[in-house]
Amino acid sequence: MSLAMGTDYIFSKLLAGLSTLFSDKVAGITIHDISFSPEYLFSPKHKKNLFKWLDRLNKIEWPADDIDFGKLKIDFELWYYELGGDFIEFSYQKNYLIKPSEAAEQLGVSTVTLNKYIKQGMECLNNGSQNKIPKYAVELLRDPVYGVLMQMIGQKKKRMQQPPSERLGEIYKEIAEYQIKYGTETYQEAFSEYDGDEMDDPTDYNHWKDLVEESTEILKMAGGIARK
Amino acid sequence: MTEINATSLLYPADIQEILEEFQDIFQTYDHFSDRESIYANYRSDAKRLEVVFPLKEHPIHGNTGLRAYEKYNEAGFHPPAYAAYSRKHLRRHRF
CATH class of the missing domain: 1.10.287 (Helix Hairpins)
Structure with missing residues (x-):
């Protein structure tokens, strides 16, 4: 199996998994097709990543808690952009979204500080009348590694579309x-x-x-x- | 403060690699004492990258964080063609 085919297989499995196994959280995923970046595809980093993802596919446990789902989502999005993708967006079940004031209270910060994190990439959706935050984002901000990665992805998405x-x-x-x-x-x-x-x-x-x-x-x- | 002035080409910091390698020394502070919680901060654009990594409590210095800042030249940072850097700054802050 070629590298591109293998990558496509694993990527598709993960995408399907995120859509179906986490249906209590995820309502849908909108994604543009990828033309794999040859530079990344044949890099040692990608080869190493492919084995990691294979391993991870075997170890996904469900039901997953918010932080495990969040980590998988962020890692998947990072990989998607590295592969050459340019648009991916998650939509969530209504009961998986909380108000910014609730998120601020859970995190122990003011809503002003929370807005700063939202500006820096913490996921926040505009539901028409008000902003809502997916529950995983609160858990991820508490994680010293994934808090950074979530902000990185959020800012990257914004830069690509702004x-x-x-x-x-x-x-x-x-x-x-x-x-x-x-x-x-x-x-x-x-x-x-x-x-x-x-x-x-x-x-x-x-x-x-x-x-x-x-x-x-x-x-x-x-x-x-x-x-x- | 550690400052590096480089005239040769430097690549942008690989944040994912740094996070993976040093994750054991990073820590956030949830409902920290009598002030707001402290979480990691990341800001990046075409001109600069600025990250604050909250660190595990130091036995002498207490609760501190590392602020890392790097600035890109006029060409900016357009991956995968990396531009040259002018300076990198590292600072340790006490919370």
Whole structure:
């Protein structure tokens, strides 16, 4: 069996498993077909992954708790994108979704902090009238490894689908927050006393600077600055 | 703080590999003391990658985390063609 066929077989089995074995959680999965990335397909990393997935297929237990389901889902999505996929979306059973306020309480954070994690990729669905969070996302954020992976996948998905104008709006909003925080219009004014590397915590300086640079690049791409 | 200035090509950090290798020293803090819980943070875009890894309690320093930051040059980071880095920063923070 060729590598592509073997990969397709295992991938299809996992996709079917996620759709059917977790029907108490998952209502459906929407996915674009993959044209396997040859560079990844023939890489040592992929060969190693294939054996891991084979092993994992044999060991899936059900009913699975939220964290086991969440880990499988995230690992599957990561693999899907590595293989060359560009769109995958899960829909959930209604009773598997909770309100953000409930999630915040379970996690021991404010709704403001929860919104920060949602912006950073914690899965959150808009059900028309309100946002809802799948239960696994709460459990995964508590995991020091999968909390990062969940945010990574969420941000990757957003970047792939977000138009530049929307990203520009986000940037301006974040810059405005820094302007208010420091009471200055530019990061140079806010940190005029320092060289960025000499600060105890240069996080805000670096982030503000990066936002300005990114906004300039987006405008260049759009042709706005070139016209001046 | 550890800083690396590289003039040769550096590849972006493989976060999945780092998480797998060092998972034993990472820990989140659920309903932590008298303040909000502390979980890992990840932010990535074309200009930079910034991750905060909360660490297991240190016998001397207490509850701390590691903030790792890397910035990409004008070409940005467009996988799989990796761009050169300007700097990598690692900082240890106390929670």
